[in-house]
Amino acid sequence: MVSAATELQPMIRRLGDRIDAERRLPQELVDALTEAEVFQMYQPRSAGGPEVHPLTGFTVCEELARVDGSVGWCAQVSAAVTVFLAWLDPDALAEMRAMSDRPLHVAGSARPLGTAVRTDDGYRVKGHWNYASGVRHANWFLATSFVEGRDGAAVPRSMLVPVTDGEIVPNWNVVGMRGTGSDDFVLDDVEVPRGRTASRHWIGLRTEPLYDPRLAMVATWAPTAGVAVGLAQGALDALVELADVGSTGSPQPLGERGSVQQAVAEAEAITSAARAFCVDAIGGAWQALEDDRTDLGTAVARAQLSITHAMNEAVRVADRCFHAAGTNAISTANRLERFLRDAHTAVQHAAGQSIHLRASGRVLLGLEPVEVAHPRIGPSS
16 A cells, blocks of 8 residues: 555646645546555455554555645545444444445544434434545545433434535635645435444454554544655655755755755754654554553553654744745745645644643653543544
8 A cells, every 4th residue: 555655646746736726636546546445544354444554554644745735634534534434333334335336435524513313213413514624535424423312411423424415515725735625514414324323332342453442543643644744755855856946046056055955954854753753652552552551551642742743843844944945935836835835734633733742741751641632533422
């Protein structure tokens, strides 16, 4: 899968302007990514998916985002929401596969922005979800909704709904990550069978490390960190491509200027360090889980820290490269300005927020961990 992502880079570069202008991925690229199982990379192997290691997801998304952030982002979001397939009744999951004329491709939201009413056979759902990245080329929608619990309190439940049962609202007009097609999605009183609702019962029967709830945020956000490192590397690549170009202030090529040489060296060091930390920490958390350690706290804290760190370091690298390029940087004729926009947009994701630094710091100090308010991974019941 990593090799396939690398081999797709020339196509992605060729389609770059279309991706940005059309605010979605072109169908020929979607088809190629689907054939490589990129959108299905966290689908359970028992349901025909590749079920890859989180570091494979990290590297695949890095290779894609190195050329275009939106492509990497669509891949990482699809991986994140595809995890929910592991929470379904296996019979219902098999039925979903039979209903689909192509591989399962999920888009949607883990945030409970809908409401659901219980019926004899499942739920009737309505709601309006935003940031559904890649929804225009998905065939299933993840619709997390509040349901009245047994004690009368509202609890979130994640449900899988055919995209054809809803309506896409084309409103994705943004600064960065423009090609992700993260439009809104609306459901209006749609019937969802109980089997297509995520349940702790089914995830509790799984033994695969990828779906262990203790590793949920690390596995889900490892590809997100891969996008960040890819954006940093892409910005650095774009600056190096300008080495023979002068600027309005001086005809001297950028590559011969000491300040640019220093910026390239610093960007290389920052990017390589961020990548190495992710590989070490995410791999360490996975290994701790496979070793069946009872206390994963420190390993998970380091992994989460590496992810948040990578997302913020990508912004630092993009900024350095952008300023080092001088007036060349503001031209859309080169890719540098796009990496700047994408890095600043990506870090707004929940995985990039500083609250994770504080939460990790508590654990590393030996203090009791605190629950971080983030979108739920899996249902509450």
